[in-house]
Amino acid sequence: MAPTVADPHGREETAERSGRRTPSAGLLALALGLALAAALTAAVSLGSTGIAPAEVWSVVFRRLAGAPARPGTDDLIVWQLRVPRALLAALVGAGLGLVGTATQALVRNPLADPYLLGISHGASLGAVAAIVLGASAGGVLGLGLSAAAFAGALASFALVWCIARRGGGFSPLRLVLAGVGVGQFLSGFTSYLVLQAGDEQQTRSVLFWLMGSLGGATWNVLWLPVLAVAAGGLALQARARAMNALLMGDETAAGVGVDVTRLRRELFVVTSLLTGVLVAVSGAIGFVGLMVPHLCRLVIGGDHRRLLPLSALTGALLLVVVDLVCRTAMDAQELPVGVVTAMIGAPALLFILDRRTAAGR
Amino acid sequence: MNVDIEDLHVGYAGRNVVAGVHLMAAAGEIAGLVGPNGSGKSTVLRTVYRHLRPTAGRVLLAGADLRTLTPGQTARRVAALPQERGSDFELTVREVVAMGRTPYKRAFAGEDRADRESVARALAAVGLAGADTRRFSALSGGERQRALLARAFAQDPDVLVLDEPTNHLDVRHQIELLALLREQRRTTLISLHDLNAAASLCDRLHVLHDGRVVASGPPREVLTPQLLAEVFGVRAAVTAHPLTGDPLIAFDHRQRLPTGGG
Numbered sequence: 163m164a165p166t167v168a169d170p171h172g173r174e175e176t177a178e179r180s181g182r183r184t185p186s187a188g189l190l191a192l193a194l195g196l197a198l199a200a201a202l203t204a205a206v207s208l209g210s211t212g213i214a215p216a217e218v219w220s221v222v223f224r225r226l227a228g229a230p231a232r233p234g235t236d237d238l239i240v241w242q243l244r245v246p247r248a249l250l251a252a253l254v255g256a257g258l259g260l261v262g263t264a265t266q267a268l269v270r271n272p273l274a275d276p277y278l279l280g281i282s283h284g285a286s287l288g289a290v291a292a293i294v295l296g297a298s299a300g301g302v303l304g305l306g307l308s309a310a311a312f313a314g315a316l317a318s319f320a321l322v323w324c325i326a327r328r329g330g331g332f333s334p335l336r337l338v339l340a341g342v343g344v345g346q347f348l349s350g351f352t353s354y355l356v357l358q359a360g361d362e363q364q365t366r367s368v369l370f371w372l373m374g375s376l377g378g379a380t381w382n383v384l385w386l387p388v389l390a391v392a393a394g395g396l397a398l399q400a401r402a403r404a405m406n407a408l409l410m411g412d413e414t415a416a417g418v419g420v421d422v423t424r425l426r427r428e429l430f431v432v433t434s435l436l437t438g439v440l441v442a443v444s445g446a447i448g449f450v451g452l453m454v455p456h457l458c459r460l461v462i463g464g465d466h467r468r469l470l471p472l473s474a475l476t477g478a479l480l481l482v483v484v485d486l487v488c489r490t491a492m493d494a495q496e497l498p499v500g501v502v503t504a505m506i507g508a509p510a511l512l513f514i515l516d517r518r519t520a521a522g523r
Numbered sequence: 524m525n526v527d528i529e530d531l532h533v534g535y536a537g538r539n540v541v542a543g544v545h546l547m548a549a550a551g552e553i554a555g556l557v558g559p560n561g562s563g564k565s566t567v568l569r570t571v572y573r574h575l576r577p578t579a580g581r582v583l584l585a586g587a588d589l590r591t592l593t594p595g596q597t598a599r600r601v602a603a604l605p606q607e608r609g610s611d612f613e614l615t616v617r618e619v620v621a622m623g624r625t626p627y628k629r630a631f632a633g634e635d636r637a638d639r640e641s642v643a644r645a646l647a648a649v650g651l652a653g654a655d656t657r658r659f660s661a662l663s664g665g666e667r668q669r670a671l672l673a674r675a676f677a678q679d680p681d682v683l684v685l686d687e688p689t690n691h692l693d694v695r696h697q698i699e700l701l702a703l704l705r706e707q708r709r710t711t712l713i714s715l716h717d718l719n720a721a722a723s724l725c726d727r728l729h730v731l732h733d734g735r736v737v738a739s740g741p742p743r744e745v746l747t748p749q750l751l752a753e754v755f756g757v758r759a760a761v762t763a764h765p766l767t768g769d770p771l772i773a774f775d776h777r778q779r780l781p782t783g784g785g
Contacts, residue, residue, distance in 0.1 A: 266612075272612065399630075399631065400630035400631060401630075403622070403625045403628055404625065406614070406618065406622055406625075407622050407625055409612045409614065410607070410619070410622070411605065411607035411608075412574065412607075413569065413572070413574045413603065413605035413606075413607050414603075414605055414607065414622075416572060416573050416574040416594070416603075417572040417573075417574070417598065417601075417602065417603030417604075417605060417675075417684075418598050418602075418622055418623060418625040418626055418674075418678065419593075419594045419595040419596075419597060419598025419599070419625060419626035420594065420625065421594050422574075459612065459613045460613070463613050463614065463615055463618065464612040464613040464614040464618070465614065465618045
């Protein structure tokens, strides 16, 4: 063994001996879980009608125990309006954290995110096309809509991938430019379709599909994102080691026994499916999938076995808080959730770009 | 574990880059692949760690055709150090080395004692035992190669495959890395540009030219002025190293010779 300290030729190597201390992932998860519980409570208790946290929990426990509704509006507001919405925010945030992490591993680029790469816009277009063309006559939030959103996500992902890949290279800049270009192109069609349809009952607004909103939350909507986030999270977690190897390169991954082509295909499908479901229930919410994994990586490092669950928790926490702000910031009206994520996320993107440029890559 | 490569053909986009290569490494032996740029060294190695699939011919590990093994089974026998550089995703040295345990792990399995011991052994073998919490991207070039070598060691492979592992290293780090390989005494397939390093390290050399093996054998027999002229298009004298007795190639840096291609 040759300790580098005693190595006279390795001065450059001894200069930076300070190791990074990684906080315990378990403790961090616990802290995030508690913060999420607090944020959910706040999200249900705050609003145009203030409801005390104790009252919130009493309603929730009564309902969970199967007790009949108490008379009065508080029960209705808590159980029918705010709880589903807060849960949807948490689910969508968790899902966005997961797809962001997976997309970044898949294209080996920390600037990737379903929104930035135009995948969300593809999903939006798919969903809107399904509604306008009547493909999902049986219930707007049924499987038909999600399937169309999934198809849109898959198609736009494939398109961006092919454009970025042309000429062999796969530079971060090219990828992001291709994603932004395709995203804008597709959202043009989405806006056109929504405005053309004109039927306010059937179509949700342009704003919903392009900026995202959690206003559509009801208990009936929740089951699909629950399933998608749980199944998608497990599918990704099962591939966490392989994703680590993929970061180092295709040859490295092949060398440690990863079937790279298959893994890519699987990540592609999981990411598109999950994005499709998320967009179907909440529209295209940007920048969460970009910021969250990056932030988590700074704190606990790049190992996907820890990064995936912590990104999910952080995403959930972030979106619950952001949605709370959107509901309560202005008296008369609600802000689209994507407006606020963009206000936080776009500067975050610039910060990431700057850091990477400074790092010489 | 013997590695035998029989009549290997590999092509990209319809063009054969490797056409009918036969070569081998006996168990415990270091076999070097040398040849000019584009001669097919990397391509041959990539088929051994299954980044590329042969269009014809086979790769045998202790007599077993690679195609009969799963990617995981292969990776428990063969560990690779490819030329690609890892990207910066905030992985620590330890996490990079622990990646070598991938072929031993099921989907949700955590690290067990065997994993930890293997990783610790690998880190110690390359002299990075104290650096395990450092960020991989903050390492110097020499340390980085050693960390990647440790990842290969952590795979507990019978066979090491290394593609130009000394590229971009200064001479001291080159010597250090090759010394590490000598100590390992594992069956090794290595491609090297530095013919003097190859002559000193390898038990057997395979010289590739235009996708074929044009000479095989002990360095002393293979590295002749005629071969160097024909394959590399350089004028050189081959003598014995005054310190080690290994073959020493002294190039004539003032004169090029015409080559047959490549």
